[in-house]
Amino acid sequence: AQSVTQLDSQVPVFEEAPVELRCNYSSSVSVYLFWYVQYPNQGLQLLLKYLSGSTLVKGINGFEAEFNKSQTSFHLRKPSVHISDTAEYFCAVSDIKGGSEKLVFGKGTKLTVNP
C-alpha cells in the first residue's frame, strides 16, 4: 500500500523568508504526486501536481516542488512567504487500482508565517 510521510508537523517561519515543506512517499510503481493547501474551515485546494515530465513543478501562489525519484521525495518550496500562506499543507500520492483513483495523504504540515 502506498504511504506518504510529511516530516514536519509544524513549520514556523518569518514573513519573506524561504520555506521548504518535506514529503516522502513509498511506492514501487509510477507515482502521481500532489500538494494541497487547506485554509481554516475550508476544503482542500490544489497547489501543484506531478504526473510526468519535468521534475520541477510550478504551482499557484509562487509555490514549486521537485520530484526526486531516487530519494522518493516531493518537497514543496517557496522563496518568500507571506502572512497569507499560513495554512495546513498536505502532500498526497495517487493510488490507482482497477480504474479507480484515490488519494493517500500525509498527516499535514501546519505552516505559520509570522510578521
Place this chain on the structure above:
Amino acid sequence: KAGVTQTPRYLIKTRGQQVTLSCSPISGHRSVSWYQQTPGQGLQFLFEYFSETQRNKGNFPGRFSGRQFSNSRSEMNVSTLELGDSALYLCASSPSHGGTAYEQYFGPGTRLTVT
C-alpha cells in the same frame, strides 16, 4: 464553472442517530470521492463512485455507505453514529475516465459533530 458544493456545512447529531450528507460535483465530472478528516487520523479515503457504481472503498465499517445518482450527485450515509464519527467530511470530484491520475477538486466539507 461552479465548484463542488456540499450540504449541509455543519451538522450536530446524537449517538445512535443516522446522517446523510450531500455532494454536488463540478458539472461534467463523473467521479465523486469521499474523505474523512480527523485530527488523529488525518485524511482517509471512504469510497469513490463513478457512473452510479462504487468503484473503490476504504477501510471503514459498513455503517458508512454512499450512492451516486444519474446526475453524478452523491450522498453518503452514516448509521448508528458514534462519537468517533465526529469529523470533517470532504467530497471531491474528478473528470476521471479511469486508469490515470486526474486532479480531484474538493468541496468545503461538512463538519459533523456527534454528541
